[in-house]
Amino acid sequence: MTDINMQQTGSEASRKRLEIIRASLSRRHRAEAIFKGLGIAAIVLALALVGTLFWQVFSKGTPSLFQSTLHLDITFDPEVVEVGPAPEAGSGLSPAEYEEAYLDWRRALALVNWNELIANAIRDVSGTEIDGGDVRALVDNNAGLVLRSRFQDNPDLLGQTVPMDLLVSANGDNWLKGTIDRDLPDERQQLSADTRNLLDELRADDVITMDFAWHLFTNVDSRTAPASAGLAGAFMGSLYMMLIVIVLAVPIGVASAIYLEEFAPQNRITDLIEVNINNLAAVPSIVFGLLGAAVFINYFHLPISAPLVGGLVLTLMTLPTIIIATRAALKAVSPSLRQAALGLGASKTQMVFQHVLPVTFPSILTATIIGVAQALGETAPLLLIGMNAFVASVPASPLDQATALPVQVYLWQGNENRNFFEARTSAAIIVLLGLMLVLNAIAIFLRTRLERRG
């Protein structure tokens, strides 16, 4: 504004006042810009951190999503596979007897030297003469079992030649991927020079290719055959725990939230419950582990390492989250909806279950998903209830022993074959993060839809 205008304003005091204010304006606007800049910087930093974390995990993990795979034509040579025909069910045997006979046949299979079949096949493609020991260095220990189960499922293969994909051993994989320094002297290498040369040769001939590691999702954990270790068991364990959490935590959580928010009289006791629930939400997860070990395992004698116990512990951990979120959602329902129902002569229970609850459904769902996702990623309490176990089978029920995905990550990151398992751990993390992201994305999707509607 110009001075002429100032004069029009007339009042001397007013002019002086304006001058004072103007004098400081540029400083104030600078402060404003700095403050806003700090805000932007904080956001950028936070986003950068998310980015770095994901980039790190993905760049480390992707290599192990691909693994050196050996493509061989395996001949089930009857001279090596010396077993009789498989027994048949029925045929006058009682179930117990049939089982016994079948077991005998499988025992015979277990004694077959499957590695010799592999050695033969490798000799056929490379012309190199190798023995059983070399095969073990070259091919994952699991390979023999793969042949065996292939044959067990289909005994007619005897004498036939079939193409099969076998995994290269973990050390072989390291060598081919270069995760171990290829220039190191012999005595510091895990593999003999011959084996290394053979690997390079097979790779050059495309007998070995880098294939997508499907077995990471279909196999269970393995120590003897690290290259074939997979997440199937841990995944099922986590799945069971999630189901238990959903089945228990949601109804109980929602019910207690309803009681506390809608029915409970305002008194000391409900105050206490409220403090208690808020506190439970913040109690370190490890303490829940101690509780689980003491109550579920020692007192109720539930099985160790079972997803059931894990699920129960995680349920107790998730409950407060769900209760608090549900209460917030109930609180947010407009009083006018409640009045409308009550005014029509609905009872309080009818009002809550027929009107209030349906409206809060999306928020409860969101809270549930987030709570379950948190539970899914929890590790510490599981260590104390024996879920940090080596389990080489897929649990068939929540009562069977199992691990969970995050625990598997923990176990793998401590594996001594670091060259191999560091990437493996990252791959497991990718899977775990993928699950988390999907769950969170669903939650966020629901919430934004809810916000838009509300």
Next chain:
Amino acid sequence: MNSLVVAAVLLVLLGLAYQVGWSRSRTVAVGADRRLHSRPAYHGTLAAIWVLVPVALVLGLWALFGPGVTDSYIRSQIPADVAASLEPAQLNNAMARIRSIASGYGVLGEPQPFENQAGQALRQFQLISFLIVIAAAAGLGVLALFAARRRITPALRARNQVEAVVNALLVACSAVAILTTIGIVVSLLFEAIRFFTFISPVDFFFGTVWNPRFSTTGTGGEGDYGLIPLLWGTVMVAFIAMFVAVPVGLMSAIYLSQYAHPRLRSTVKPIIEVLAGIPTIVYGFFALVTVGPFLSGIGNAVGLDIRATSAATAGLVMGIMIIPFISSLSDDILRQVPKSLRDGSLGLGATRSETIRKVILPAALPGIVGAFLLAISRAIGETMIVVLAAGNSPILRLNPFEPTSTVTVTIVNQLTGDTDFAGPQSLVAFALGLTLFAMTLVLNVAALLIVRRFREQYE
């Protein structure tokens, strides 16, 4: 199979009861002045509840005592002389074989005559007892149904009664949370007391050296169990975490709630919240593999001795983990500050940052402090990051670039180590757990009190 039958019987009974209650209520309601107090559906539900209770009682009792009864029956079927000659384990084995025979599956090898006999007897016993139980349950259910049916009058307040049952169920569900707390306290207290029979509480709470020993080495003493170094480590890591998380989290919350365009907000907020969904084990791995070496690299570059696994590493990564926690909570709280306050300040000619710093933040402060306290309690309770990244060195040190250890990590270490499980070496974990519980309790009550006062301020 059996459980299927039971479930089917139960379902049929309940369905029947519901139907009876429903139609009976409609029949009695005929007539001018006989308006039903409650809808027929409530009468049906009430009848079903009446039936469910006795049936569930019978089945529950059988589930509880049935196996014991069957066991003693099998034992009674094994000839006394045979039974006497068997070791307990063998006896169990024999009983399992008998069960197997009774199930019709057969056993390997030639069953002994007494096994065969017992198997047949058991088969009959199982059938009969099963029938009896089912009959008893069903009979009681039907009786209850009749009783319920007779109670049905137009004036019967079936709705109120059903609602009372629902209410009771709700109360039972809320009790779970209380039971959990009781469970925690009792299970920790018990073992912690045992620990204190070895080590005096004074030495534990005020000791400055953490050095538990194997009882066979050294002087045969138990070692030192001073809590202070662990507590110090915990506090230091939590402090570093807050030091990282508070500025970043709070400033992002401020930007998102006060400056950002809604569209920006709705994209950025979920991305930051992704950080909250990442399992802590992943953070731990991130710290161990990326952040630690990175920090120590920086240290080398500037000539500072920074350990890869240190309080700083753990704190930094934990801070990243807590960022979304703080930014989300603060964002909510900042948005709760009435718009009228903001308008009031802007209307006086304040700039936005002045408004935020001088009006909105002070108004939201109690709530934000509450959020901070919750975040601290989360930092204190965090385990996996510290397990992997703090270096597990329970020594009282001021330098944050040195390894340290925390209460949670020590719990894991002491419980999963090679120490004597009956000795203080592993019992200490429970005392530590109790300490941790008490700490979070105090923090939470503080947070709650602060948040409550905050709520009052606007209303």
Next chain:
Amino acid sequence: QSRDTIQIAGSSTVLPFASIVAEEFGAAYPEFNTPVVGSGGSSGGLRQFCEGVGENTIDIANASRKMRAGEVEACAEAGVEDIREIVIGYDGIVFAVGADQGDFALEPIHVYKALAAQVPQDGEMVDNPYTNWSEIDSSLPDQDIALAIPASNHGTREVFEENVVLPGCEAAELPEMNEDEMEAACLNFRQDVVTEIAGDYTETLARLEANPSTMGVFGLSFYDQNRDTLKVATVSGVEPTMDSIAAGDYPVSRPLQFYVKGAHIGVIPGLEEYVQFFLSDQIAGAGGRLEEAGLIPASEEFRSTEVSDFMDGTQFEASAE
């Protein structure tokens, strides 16, 4: 229906070996499930082991140390009386530095002097003055002293103290003092250069990578798997190898064992077979699967005595302390 999977828990040192055996066992015996091997440390394993007898308790506890008298007592109180011990082989404990560091030929006294809080000098105990290995002994490389040793929750720590530090302490000829003081003086480590590792060996390795001059304490099998990054030190002139340890020449080793719950034999299917399979030549013998994985095998006759003692029901008795 009783449990049909063998349940094992315990020492993380034994865990890799036990897991391998469990897998091989599952493959070799189609009639039995693959046993489940929990980790949780010797302590955690024995705690579960001594919870009682029955389906919901474990059958076998792996341990990297002997069971203690107090634990046997606790076991008995819970009804676990028939405990059978099986020694499966030996674990070598090695000192290693980064592969590009100097060569170490360690004596126990070097280690003692490097990590003790106070060392004798002219008949007096003074604060440890050494900062470089070459100050301790000119034969050692010119390298800053930094040590990563297992924390006291590890069984390895006990072996380390008994077989290295105490002998070193003795050799250092401490001034006259009574036994308790002596032990305290021997086992009091300085904190500036010594890092205690409560986690597993990967953590020690991470410490080495971060600070390349650090010397770490590892299990032999771990070193073996990481030969590309690690270089091992000799102790008392002996290089740690399978052979030198099996022969008893290398001083720092310990037995690994597991404990079987006698009451579960015949109840949990496959328990006896598991034990026999574990100690068979193809598994725990020389050239067997476990040697490949880094376990130092026990002699053949020792193993056969272990098996026959087990089959005879010989019960474990804790050595009096």
Next chain:
Amino acid sequence: MDMIAGRGNMAEQNTDKAAKVDTLSDRRVRVSTRDVCVFYGEKQALYDVSIDVPDRAVTSFIGPSGCGKSTFLRCINRMNDTIEGARVTGKIDLDGDDVYDPSLDVVELRSRIGMVFQKPNPFPKSVYENIAYGPKIHGLANSKSDLDEIVVSSLRKAGLFEEVKDRLHEPGTGLSGGQQQRLCIARAIAVGPEVILMDEPCSALDPIATAVIEELIDELRENFTIVIVTHSMQQAARVSQKTAFFHLGKLIEEGPTEQIFTNPVHKQTQDYIMGRIG
């Protein structure tokens, strides 16, 4: 002055309407209250209110903000029960039955005394479900066709049927404000109440929607006893036959609307109507 003429007009209108009904004093008393006091915790919000509400007429409560109009209205169908800390003393009768009798079921009471709120609050369900809800929970319909009939006739009575007949199964929240409010009235009617309480039913509506609702209220009084709270004196004058004026928690004056607006007895009433207070 024009203004005076305007006022005069209004008074005339009232007389017109009053002609439709016989004199108020002839009418049966539907709701009668005696010495009703209401406390919110420590604070007393109403002091000794005694008033009779005549059958099939519109009674309006006016008074400045916070004077307790809503509070009193909520006493009549015991909606105050749902407010934490609210306490009611005195006696309220509906057709001679004590409303606060412990043996009386509030659910039944509220089915006899319907309520319409300030802000239209349809359930987030379809139009049909909104209206069918009440009859369903009270068991007023034995079959689907019964229910259909109730829904249609309620919508008709609320003058909404023509507008929504093609959208019966679309969400009630999708209607315009005025339609929503009529939906709420239809919903209240569907239960077949005897008395309908309305708490500032037009305050959230625009003038046109307000006019429609006022007309509706005028029609409804042929079948229902209506009590309406309003902050607009003009509205009270337009729709009601009896008016009660509240001030600071006290019932200052009540009487036929015409008389209250043209010839109030109390100074306070006069001040309020003249715009001197409020």
Next chain:
Amino acid sequence: MDMIAGRGNMAEQNTDKAAKVDTLSDRRVRVSTRDVCVFYGEKQALYDVSIDVPDRAVTSFIGPSGCGKSTFLRCINRMNDTIEGARVTGKIDLDGDDVYDPSLDVVELRSRIGMVFQKPNPFPKSVYENIAYGPKIHGLANSKSDLDEIVVSSLRKAGLFEEVKDRLHEPGTGLSGGQQQRLCIARAIAVGPEVILMDEPCSALDPIATAVIEELIDELRENFTIVIVTHSMQQAARVSQKTAFFHLGKLIEEGPTEQIFTNPVHKQTQDYIMGRIG
């Protein structure tokens, strides 16, 4: 009829007040707007509003709910800038300077045009801090004693000093509603604005507090230009010298208060004043 007399009284009062000031047309125009339109997103809330606000007088905006009174008020000191999606076209001048000139600093503008809101919104700080806040951020006080002086004089002008002089350092939120609103007025005065905008400043207050505020407004107009939005015609008649009537986003009629209330030109204005709409 009494009523008519009452109305007449009111008109008289107005004439009394008008006597205090010279005729409005003599007064300098402080704020002048031309063809102001406001859009919220797609929706247009104001249509071509042109009006002049005279110096040292109270101008009131009346009209039914939602007609755009508050929207227009917020245009004057650009508070609409803070509303997401609000867009203003047209021209608004303060003393001849375009308020929407990009080179103009809104901070300075708002220090010249103060605002008081519907609900009292004291900051959750002490009474003293509430008032000192504005002078502090604008750097209007060089010393503590300057500040003290500003606080005391503002409180005095707002007629609050006597009531709160012992509680200057207690929270402002602890005052009663009417006191809070006067605190907000004092807070606005403390910055020394030339114009004060008030958006329904009494709607959250009880009648007694309202009367006090109205008296205060009457005093303030000796020093300030005041614009007030009110939903109460009576209030507009009582406090203002100039009145503008809005309906559905349009300025229907403006003029001296007396004229608007006694002799409105437009039918809509008349209907509104007669209580036929709104």
